[in-house]
Every structure is written in C-alpha cells, then in structure tokens.
Amino acid sequence: MAQYLLRRLLLIPPTFLGLTFLVFVITRFVPGGPVERMIAEMQESAASSGQDAAQIDLDEEQIAQLNEYYGFDKPIIISYGIWLGRVFQGDLGASSRYGDPVAEIIGSRLPISIFYGVTSMLITYFICLPLGIFKAIKHQSVFDNLSSSLVFIGYALPSYVVAVILMVVFASHLEWFPLGGFVSDDFEDLSRWEQVKDLLAHAVLPLTAYVSGSFAVMTFMMKNALMDNLAADYVRTAMAKGLSFRQAVLNHAFKNSLIPLATHFGNNISIIIAGSFLIEKIFNIDGFGLLGYESILERDYPVVMGILVISSLLQLFGNILSDICVAVVDPRVQF
Amino acid sequence: MSWFSPQTKKRFLRFRKVKRGYWSFNILMALIMFSFAAELFVNSRAIIVSYQGKVYFPTYGSFIPGTTFDFDYEYETNYRDLKKRLNQSNNADGFVIMPLVPYNPYENNLKDEGYPPFPPNFADKHYLGTDNTGRDVLARLVYGFRIAILFSFGLLILTYSIGITLGCAMGYFGGRFDIVFQRLIEVWSNVPFLYVVIIMSSIVVPNFTMLLVIMVLFSWPSMTWYMRTSAYKEKARDYVSAAKSIGASTPRILFHHVLPNSVSTIVTFVPFQIAAGITSLTALDYLGFGLPSPTPSWGELLQQGTENLSSSWIVASVVCMMVFILIMVTFIGEAVREAFDPKKHSIFQ
C-alpha cells in the first residue's frame, strides 16, 4: 500500500508539469490577450477623455513596452520557467487585472467556495444514502418510481435554471430569503447567533440550486450498488444462516455498497471548490467558479494559471484519496 | 459472431420486459423520427398547394417565388397568406394544405398590435407562443431537438470510437503504453473546457462540426477510462489466455473476445452519453458559446426564458421538453442496464 501510494505520488509532478505547460502555451496563442484588450479599450473609449485617441496608433516600441509590462516579451519556455520557479516559492504572481497577488485573490474566495462545497456535499450524502437504501429495498414500488421521477427532474433541469427560478419565486416574489450575496452588509455588527441565521438565510437558495442536480447520481449509485450486493451470494448465505434482512442489509451489504461512493469521493474534492459560476453570478456570490469564469473571459492569465494549479493539485491528490477511501471500506483491495 | 447470438436475443427480450424503459425507448425513437421529418409537420412551406389546376409540393426542393401564385413579390411565397387568400375566394382557384405548425424556426411573425414575445395562441397556431422576436417556440424546440440529437449521436460515435480503441489498447497492452496514455489523459482532462471553447469561439464562428470536435476532445477520456478497466479485467480471464495459446492474433482477441465481453459496459453508458450531449450543447448555447444565431437551439430559448421570466411559456416549454427527454433517456438507461446485467435481485419483505 505504502509503495503504491508512493508511486502514485511520484506520478503527480510530471502530470502537473504537463498540464500547466499545456495551458500556459494556450494562453500565449489566444487572440484578445491583455495587450490587445488594452488597445481595443483605449481606442473605443477615447471619447470618455475627449481626446482624439482613436487616431493614435502605437508603434512597435510602445507595443513592446506593453508586452513587457504583461510579461509577454520573453519566449514561452523561459516565461514558463520563471512562472514555475515562482510557483515553487509559493508565489502565484499578480493578477493582470487587479494587480493583486493571485494567492490573495484565490484565498479570499476559497472559504466561500469551501462552505458551499462542503455543505452541499454533506447534504447530498445525508439525503442520498438513506434514499438510495430505501429505494433499493423497495425496488419498483410506487415510492421508488415516484422518487426516481423527482430525482430525475432535478437531474434534468440545469442548475442555473433552478437558480433563476428559485430567486424569482422565493427571494423576489415571496421575499422569504435575501436576494443574494454571501452574507448581509452589516454582518460584522450582528451577534453570533444572528450571524449564523444570516449566513443560513443567504445559503438556502444557492444550496438548493447546487444540490438539486447531484441527487440523481448519488442516489442511484447507492441504490444500484446495494441491489448488486443484495443479489450477491454472501448476503444470501448470511440470510440462510438466519440473519434478518435488516441485519443483512445494514451489516453486510451496506458496507460493501459504499465502495463506488468512496471512489466518487475523491472527485468531489475538486468539485467542492469548482462551484458553478452561473449560480454564483445569479446569487452574487464571490466564489471560485465566478473567479475562474471571469478570469478566462477577461484573459487574466495569472489568475487562470493560479486556479489551474490549485484545482489540478486537488484533483490529483483527490484521486489518491479516493484510492485510500476504497482501501478503507474494502479490505480486499490490494495495491 | 456474438452480436446476434442467443444471448443478444435474450438481452433484447429482457429489455422489452422493463416496461418503463421499453416505452421510453419507443417514444424517443418516434420523436427522433418525427424530428427528422419535421419539415412536413412544422414548416412555413405548405405540404400541398393546388393552384389554377397545377399541384405543387413545396416542402422539399427549391423555393417558389410569390409571383407563381400571383403575389407581387419575387421572394418565397408566404403560404399562410396564400391560404387566406384562397379561402376568401372560396377556394375557387385551388387550395393549400399547411403543416400542423405553419411556421419555420427562423421567421419572425411580428404584429402591429403588441410586441413579442407573444403568449400561446391557438388561433395563430403558435401552440407554445413565440420568443422575443416573434419566432414560434414549438418550431424552434423541434428543430433545436433535431440538432441536439444529431449532435449527441455524433458525439457518441466519435467518443466511443476513440474511447473504445484507446481504452482497449491501454487495458490490453498495459505497461508503459498504459502509463504514458494515463498521464496524457490526466493532463488533458484537467484543461479547463470552457477556456478552450471561449478561445475557439473568439477565433472563428463555432459551427456544428467545430463544436462537435471540441466536445469530443473533452469527452473521450472518461469513456477511455471505463474501457481500459473493462479490458484490463477481461484480459485476466482464462478464455483470453486460452485464445492466446491457440495462436489467436491480438486484433482477433481484442475484437472477438475482449470487446464483446465488455459490451455491457459500453451499452450501459449510451443513454447517459446521449443525455450529456444534449445538456452540454444546451449549456454552451445558453452561455452564448454554442451555435451561431439564428440556429434554433434549446440553450438560446432557455437563455431568453430565464431573462424574461414573465413570459413564462418560453422557459416552461424548454424546461418541460428537457426534463421529458432526459427522463426518458435515463429510463432507457436503467432498462438497458437491467437487460445486460440480469442479477436477480432479492426483494425481501
């Protein structure tokens, strides 16, 4: 096991290097980079300053100066090397839009995304596991069919549509919940108890939108795995030996059915922080998803790369974590 | 060949037994067929026109200028006007048979009184209303569905070809080949998908093929994973070693032994792959990175609908349609799974 993990860990660096290099190269060849964006903006908004700037064309020297400012003046491989060197020192560079350190920007968004990610994952597990078990036991009953339909509707509806509908109905029309944001503006002035209430009130709608789609996969994974196990010989044997059905399910089948869910767990780690930029945009939440989307749209390459570093590392370690989880629930697994 | 072996037949019979899935399959197939022949049902061109003793079938083929029917314009005849005119003269000159929904997905049926979007109106035969430029929602749904389903099938075939070939090879050969490709896939699947889409659409107008290629580029890895695992398992089975020992060639072993035995893995994922195709095209269109305007698309309708929630018929139509299609696809998926994986479940009371 230890050896296997070591081997897996050793494979992380080459993957990480390949990935970051690939994306780094792409950023160089994309039209509409920061320099071009600046040129376009200047020409278009010349009117705002009243100057006839639309008539000013830059010469090559001046464009070179801009390229230097944005760090586009060196060959790809060298700038990649510089970037990588900084990353190893824990420096992700500065955002080309905000001028702030990327780590700081990401750090300020991370708690929000982790809150939503962890909560929605907990909710999903807490609802899906019991539901899946119940559905497996009552396979093809009315309850099974009905809940299947409901879960599928949630699955089929894009989460952004759910978000818009929730917001219009419950926040705008019925006014049960606040319109958006992570917490209220006067959050710092509230008592501890009010803070919790405030946070939860803001979280209900976005969380509903987040989890509505994820029930289906979890529930069915649980249900199918449990049904497979219930059909397996060892459960039959156990019952033949006089174990009650309830005991058979809870003591034997359930534990083994967790294996596929455990495999899934590692993937969830990276999903936790990925968020959905559309939900975040609709509810005005400053999360990770929105940051990523905006940085791509605005060609804020340092932030794009910074997010990539964090998310790919989480993904790579998450995969290993999955393996460990599987090993924990399934002692037969040999590495 | 094992494709039409008794086992396949048995599977098919089992599939038919799962009523929910079987009926979903039939309905979905019917819908697909219907959408391929949509020009006959949802179209601004008439099905049959009989005019002054001559009969026309305008549906397929070249456009017929208005002058043919004594209108004063040279562009395409407005058959709804023609029908009205002929009706007024008690069909003395002939008659027009229009499709059920007499609109194509592009034309703007605007009015002097009121502004689009118009709510559903049976008198105008806008059964699901119009969108914000007066285009028939039902027509756009139907043609949008056709594009989405074609897209999904294209996606399915391409990802499967790549995924199966590569996955089999990785699982079967193992070793360094496997490790190298594993890394490549790991690298590739971490590239932000949206990023590449945005980049591509800022260089060229995305068209059907280009979007398909981009989607394939990003969806082959998961299929490859599954196939790799499956081939890996099969390889360890005795029958493969047996085949090897009697001198079967590698392709033969792969295609005649490993692949047919992995077929349950492959087939189980088909419906979900189709669903994924539809939802991802819809999401791209919703974000504005999909097919260019004015291509009929569900995503564009969704976008309009969520922007104008007060015109609830737009969002309601798309959402219902999406839910309907995707639920059927999942039911089919369940049925397929049961057909291929017939464990007798113990249902105890």
Place this chain on the structure above:
Amino acid sequence: MTFTNFLRLIILSTLSSASVLAVGVKEIPNDIVWQTTDPVKEGLIASPKAKRGGSFNDYLRSFPLTLRQVGPDSNGSFRGYMDENDVSLLVRHPNTNAWLPGIATHWAKDKNGRTMYYRLDPQAKWSDGKPITADDFLFMLELYRSPHIVHPWYNQYFTDEVEAIQKFKSKDGKDLLAVTLPKPKPDLEYFTNFRPFPKHFYKLDKNFVKAYNWKPPPTSGPYYIDKVRKGKTITFKRVKDWWGDKRPWFQNRFSFDKVQFQVIRDRNTAFEYFTKQKLDYINLNYPDLWHERTNTPDFLSGRIKRLWFYNDRPRYDYVLTLNTKHPIFQDKRVREALHYSMNVDKVINQVLRKDYQRLQAISRGYGDYTNETLKARPFDLKKADELLSAAGWTKRDKNGYRVKDGQTLEATLTYRDASVAKRFVVLREEAKKAGFNIKLQLLDSSSGWKYFRDGKTEIAYVVWATFHRPQYWSQYHSSNANKTQTNNFSNLADPELDKLIESYRASTKHEERTKAAQKIQKFIHDAAVQIPLFEIPYFRVGYWNWIKFPKVQATKESDTLKYFGLSTGGLMWLDKEQKKKTKAEAKQKKPGQPIIEKNETFRRKT
C-alpha cells in the same frame, strides 16, 4: 510610418525653423483680454430647494480593476465616476455650451491661435486640504508623458498634441497658466482645458502602476473615495466645505453626503435590488425593462417614478459598416441595395416598441455640423431589386438567395454584443426577401474589435462613440484604407473625400468646418458604406420618489441620471421625510397612480 510619427516630424521641423521659440511662450503678453462668464446669466440648473444630506445607492456591474486613473486597466467604467470628481480649468455649460469658470476664474487666448492663458482660483483646494496650484498642472503633463504610467497613448498624445504648460505669477500674486499647443486649433478652450493631478500625492517612479492601484487620490471635486471593500462596495464621501460650494454654478448641487456603489453582476438581479429599495434608481433605457418589468405595485402606485428625459447631444453612430473590399460590396449598387433591404423600421416598430428612432445618417446631433438634409434609405424591395438586377444579380438559388456566376449574394455580419442579436435576426429574415444571405457572427468584445481592425469584416456592427466635434480622418481617410489596424473598416479611399477631410481638419474657421463636415456626411451617404440604424434621443430611469429633482430634471447633454459631474450632475437630493413615508406605504402596499414624467424641454423637433 504612422500618421502621428509623421506629425511629430512636421512638428520637429517647424520648431527648428522657428528657433527663437523653444517651447511655449516667453511671457504673458500684455495685450491679451481676460474673459470670464457669469453662470447666473447663462442660467443655473440646480434648484434652491435642494437639501444636503443622506446617501445615494447605485451599483457596478463589476468591481473596478484599479483606482488609478492612468495606466493599465484604468479604462473601466468606474474611471468615469472618478474623473467626474476632478475639476478642470473650465466647465462647460450643458445647455448653452458656454465655458464657465472651473479651477480657472479667467482665461484668455493668445493671438498665435495656439496658446491659452488661465488665471487659477487661489481658493481651490484638494479634498485633503492642500491648495491646487499651477504646479499640479505642470505635474499633469509630466505624468502623462512619463513612461512609468505604462500608458503609451497618453504618452504619445501629450507629447504630440501639447507643446508646453508653463506657470507664471500675476501682479497680484495669483497663479497663471499658459497652455501651448504645437499648432493652432479650432476650439482652443476644448483642447487646453486640462485637469490637475495632485503633485503632493503621487511619486512618479518605476513602481507607479503598482503603488497607486488601490490608493484613492485626493480630488478637486465635491466627492472623494472614502471606503473601499474590495470586490464588494466603494463609498464616495462629500468633501466638507468644498471650495466650489461658494461658486454660484455649483450651489445647491451635489447634495448627498455619501454615494455608495455595490457590485451586482447580473442586470436582472440589480433590478430586483432596486425594487427592494436597496438601490435608489435603475436605468430603464431598454424597451423590455421599461414596458415589461414595471408592473409591480411600487411602480403602479407611483412610489417608483419613471423619468423619460429627452436630450439633445451628439448621437452615437449606430451603424452597419460595409467593407468595400468584399467582393460583393465592391459594386456600389449592391451596397445601396443592401441599404434598401434593411427593414430597420420593422425592428423599431415591432420589436423595440417604437421606442427608438431611425438614425438618418452619421454625425447626428452636432448642431451646425450635422447635415440635416440626409435621410436614411428606407426598406424598399423594388429599389433593391432594380439595383441588384442592374448589377447582374438576377437569378436566385433554391433557398431564394441571389446568385451570379456561381457566387451567392452573401456576407457575414459581425457583432460583439449578444443583447442586440434579436435585432439582427429580424433584419436578416427581411433581407432574405431581397435575396441577401446575411450570416451572423458574434465575437467577444476585444477579439471582435481586433477582427474589425484587421480589415476582415464584411459587415461590421459598430457603435461609434461621440466626440465634441465629428471626426472623420481615422474612419474615412484613404491613408487608413486597405491596411490593418486602422478604423477605416469600410476601406473607403477617395481623393475627393480625402480633400474634404483634410480641409475640415486644417481649418480653424467655424463656417468652413461646418460646411466641410456636411459635405463629408453627404459623400459618405452617397457612397453607401454606412447603414444607419438606431437613435435614442432620450434617457429613461426609474427612481424611488424620495429622490427629488429640479423642475427640469437634467440637462441638454445628460445621457443618464447623474449624481456626479461638474457640468451636468448632482442636481437631485434626498427627502428624508418622504423616504420614511414611502417605506411605510410600500410595506402596506398602499395603492396609487403610476407616475411617468416625460420631459421634452430639449427634444428636437423633427
């Protein structure tokens, strides 16, 4: 060689020949005539009823990338709010166009036609209490010319277009300023009307860009940035005892103690915030917002009032530019036919709720400079057919598109704003009737702009911003045609037009200029390279009734509700009693009558 380099050469050569004069002027001549204007005579725009106090809430679509007003990423929309709180030497009267005293109390023109003299107000102070001096203006030029700001456009403009800014002292000890341009220009006040930069605040060195990213500078205007919560809110605070408060032009204006901005990314979400009283006003220019979203109780009972204010200012050139290099558009008849195939009226009347007007030609709203005789070509399939047939496009293919020699009559329309797609969808379907196949292409803003400038467009949807005078050189002069990276998207190159443009640029006489401008417009109209689309002769907002206005709520120049801006802004104030009352009434959902105020004081008769 770019034009500006060429210009620079000319400047250099003229300078060396007149070797006596290095830069600027030697001294303030004795024979100049100092002038000033009395704003009261020109007409005040504020109301004496205005009460100070309270706060005003608006929103930003995105948080600004920097609080610097120069340098990388400084060009966002938030910059406008900052600039509006900087007083320049002069302020323009929005209704009469007269120059009013700003930081300068008096001004004078040199006979040489390129130097302006300004007498500074010794009372003028920065928001941190330091006096505004001539040095702050000299520093402005130094800053704009400095490579440390990483803003080559400013570097170049202020090197090429400004020769010198010099300080002098008057006999009574006041700061005097001489601003000299390299060559005589029409509207000299306009081109020399600069704003100061606080010299005591900035340190101009290599670190400039990073150092001032988030440091709000002191301002010379009524508000300064007080609080910044990154990514969330920005608060402006009223300057206590602002020096301008003593000036009649600024009296009874800028009444709010605080102006707060919060970030709301989604337009629909912002509307919801407004209806929940979290914002004081909302822009309702879009027809769907004005008509569809205003049926809530607060709108219907008049607690939210709607203002529809007609203005009279230079109009944006909302145009479709046809590239004369595109094979099918080389023929002028085809270009004209496309004009006749664009059913803009249908879009206006049946999609945009008749709220917009048809733009008749380019350069509208410039007074004497506008050629009012030009009228846009209407939708006329007969004329389109005649022109196309004459050009040889007689046959149609199976889809109804015209063909000639195996070529289809088609072109791609490139646009950069997804929200206007629905207008083009209708235009496209209508153009089909004439046999045109218009394909639509949406590109994102900056790569789309690059695509335009690369000269790749066939039909480009552009909204040209307005200057205080119409500009033609960069868009229509042949020296910008058939090259990449220019604004001549139509690739129009005609010696006659060039002559007109050159005479327009060279002249400093009002009459010559207006005549030339009108001729240029006529020429461009006849060349059929710009299809004029829409004109919006007003702005519309919804606001809670606790915001009060003067009788005439805005000015001739106003294009939205403005709480900032020395020329047009800061006219409204908060009625605290009303706010309490309205909030209570909104809770009870008290019924009432909807209120729409339509102000046509400045509406142009057509």
